[in-house]
Amino acid sequence: MKFRKKPEWIKSKLFHKEKFGKIRKTLKNKKLHTVCESALCPNINECWGGGTATIMIMGDICTRACRFCNIKTGNPRRILDPEEPERVAQTVKEWKLKYVVLTSVDRDDLPDGGAGHFAKTIRAIKSLNPGVFVEPLIPDFGGNIESLKIVLSANPDVLAHNIETVERLTPIVRDKRAGYLQSLKVLENSKKLRPDIYTKSSILVGLGEREKEVIKTLKDLRNAGVDIVTIGQYLRPSLHKKFLEVKEYVHPEKFEYYEKVALEMGFLYCASGPFVRSSYKAAEVFLEGVLRKDKS
Numbered sequence: 001m002k003f004r005k006k007p008e009w010i011k012s013k014l015f016h017k018e019k020f021g022k023i024r025k026t027l028k029n030k031k032l033h034t035v036c037e038s039a040l041c042p043n044i045n046e047c048w049g050g051g052t053a054t055i056m057i058m059g060d061i062c063t064r065a066c067r068f069c070n071i072k073t074g075n076p077r078r079i080l081d082p083e084e085p086e087r088v089a090q091t092v093k094e095w096k097l098k099y100v101v102l103t104s105v106d107r108d109d110l111p112d113g114g115a116g117h118f119a120k121t122i123r124a125i126k127s128l129n130p131g132v133f134v135e136p137l138i139p140d141f142g143g144n145i146e147s148l149k150i151v152l153s154a155n156p157d158v159l160a161h162n163i164e165t166v167e168r169l170t171p172i173v174r175d176k177r178a179g180y181l182q183s184l185k186v187l188e189n190s191k192k193l194r195p196d197i198y199t200k201s202s203i204l205v206g207l208g209e210r211e212k213e214v215i216k217t218l219k220d221l222r223n224a225g226v227d228i229v230t231i232g233q234y235l236r237p238s239l240h241k242k243f244l245e246v247k248e249y250v251h252p253e254k255f256e257y258y259e260k261v262a263l264e265m266g267f268l269y270c271a272s273g274p275f276v277r278s279s280y281k282a283a284e285v286f287l288e289g290v291l292r293k294d295k296s
């Protein structure tokens, strides 16, 4: 196994668990999960230190096993906590959030893939916290458009779904039930069904993709009507062999180049950098600004 030495620009932001008392206490009391810790997100300091976190609904066991993801894989046996939507809404109120990112594990064990639970949670948040913006980062629901319609019927402000990597690497990087064209279709259908809702996606680089493949993926996302894109460096969760090795630590200059290309393609916003993740503070601040203007 080749171990790639981390360059300077990756070493700067490491994990400081001691800063997270308030967030961790709330999550524990409310029996809620976040993706921040399990995904070893490099931005956890800023977010948790700033009193926000991306809430993960529907438990912490995923029915899929993508080879870049540190979340537990298994069979959640169709278990869903009916009180979770209310507890999430309470937490949003307690954290005084203005912009909420809701993510989830994949629940292929549920008939609607969890779409109904997503919709209930969005509605609960919006009724208890009028004026708050909600961005569900959804699974592909196995390409089921009826599930997508259920989530959209709850009027999220932004609909996010991650394409994760370029077409050639998708079968290697993502679970076999995921698909490059299937994910593009989720985003395209969302824009067709609800042109008033912004769409967003995310690409991880450093997995062996070529520059022109990343450009092609940006073009495909743009053609699917995607408004916002984030591009970040893949960081291996651990040396466990289930995780793919880092093929390249992409230089910050290349991230800048991808950002420039994305904006020239007409994306409303692109956050691109080694530590950029799909739920990224700067993008949320930008979106909050755009959404507030739209509503005024």
Ligand code: SF4
Residues within 6 Å of the ligand: 062, 063, 064, 065, 066, 069, 070, 071, 104, 105, 106, 175
């Ligand atoms: S679908 Fe893949 S990326 Fe998403 S939580 Fe499951 S294993 Fe992780």
